[in-house]
Structure formats: C-alpha cells, structure tokens
Amino acid sequence: MKSNLFAGETSRWKRFSGARLFLSLLCLFFLAGSLAADPVTEESFRDWLVRCDRQSESDVELCFMEQNLMLKEGNRQLLNVVVGYPSGKKQVMAVFTLPLGIYLPPGLALRIDSGKTIQFPIQHCIQSGCKTRLPLSKSQIRQMKAGRQGFITVHDGANQRIVIPFSLLGFTAALKSINEK
Secondary structure, eight states: OOOHHHHHHHHHHHHHHHHHHHHHHHHHHHHHHHHSSOOOOEEEETTTEEEEESSSTTTEEEEEEEEEHHHHHHHHTTEEEEEEEOOTTOEEEEEEEEEOTTOOOOOOEEEEEOOOEEEEEEEEEETTEEEEHHHHHHHHHHHHHHHHHEEEEEEEETOOEEEEEEEEETTTHHHHHHHHO
C-alpha cells in the first residue's frame, strides 16, 4: 500500500519538476531576448526626460520626451506630458495623462505662459488615467520653445476648475534631441 502512495507522489513530483524546468527555460529565453535588444536610454534636459527604446534590433529606435508631475501626498501622478513623433509620422504629438475622477465634459485646456488658451476634449480614460492626444502645430511648438511654463486646466468631480502648471525649461533641448535621433 505504501508503494502506491509513494508512486503517486513521485509522478506528481516529476510533473512539478518538469513544469519548473519548463518555466525556468522560458524565463531564460525571454531574458536572453531582452538582453539582445538595445536597452532604454534616458537623458535629462532640465525638467524634461528623453527616453529612447528599441523593441528589437531590427526596430527603429523610438524617442520621446516626458515630464511627470506627482502629488506630494500619496505620491500619485497628477500630470504626465509626453511629446514625440509617433512611429512613421512627421508631426509632433503631445499626450496628456491626468488622474481618474476629473469631470470630462469641459475637456482640457492648454495655455503657454500668458498666451491664448486652447480647449480640446479628453479622449478616453483607462486604468492609468484620462488621456488626450494633441497634434502640436508649428506655432504651438514655437510658443512652447519660447515659453517658461505651460498650464493645463481641468475640472474635478465637483466641476471645480483646477490649473496644473508644468515647466517648459529644457523643452527646446529635449525636442532637438528627439529630432536628431
């Protein structure tokens, strides 16, 4: 009777060991693949961070510039601004990500220094936040290069206006950096 119990246990251990071996090999395969690809590179330009990544050696390197503003309380993201050229495109695109819970109907407003305010809709909300993509015109890019501060205006759940400033220090150098890559 004991031999049957141990026989069943042995076959379970063999299956378990085989599964562990398979998972270990799978992890090594993915690790080797990630080591073969170029790593993410980062470079700071004052208040902007430029990141470049390549998914595989045959892929084109994609670079973008980013500024991430965090709330001191709870270390939560307040605003994320990403600027770059979408793959295969020549027009600069900005993506703004704001926290969940903002009031959507008024949309989002962008102003550079004391310039004109541009209103645009919030396009969608996902688990990481509410996002809006905005193609930047040459005029808007010139304003951002010459500016010191941008302002994003949204409304909270009670429809109260919230103005979120972000820095434009380093914007010109960061944009030049992604243009050159």
